[in-house]
Every structure is written in C-alpha cells, then in structure tokens.
Amino acid sequence: MKAVQQDVQVDLQDGRPTRLIWSGRAYGITQVLDWWRFGGRWWLGERPRDCYLVQAGGLTAELQHEDGPEDRWWLARVQD
16 A cells, blocks of 8 residues: 545545545545544544545545544555
C-alpha cells in the first residue's frame, strides 16, 4: 500500500461509504473489505477514527473518518 494522506469527499448510505471523490474523479465503492476502529494517539492529540478498506472499481483504498465537528474523511493509502 502506498501512503496518500489526502482529504477526500465520501458519500454515505446507512452509515457506510458508497462513493469517494479523489482528485476530481468519482469512484463508486463496490465493497467494504474491512472496517476497524482506531483509538488515536491521544498523547499527540489525535481523535479516534473509523478506518475502511474498500474496493472502488480498480482502486483498493484505505479511507479514514475522524470523529469530531469537522467530519473529516481522508484517503490514507491506496494499493500500488
């Protein structure tokens, strides 16, 4: 997996990601391969977040969603 660490827009249905928009391109998420909760490194001020490994067309990607008022989603990694 290759680190990306870029903010993305994510559409949800029933609380699960269904589409991501990255670099102006939309990717329909066809499958959530895995999901886990990361508690965050509290000593660095990180918030807990949900992590999703998804299949979106030919793209296998790890999306992360940070708890908090910003409702921030980012593309953490892609399969290279």
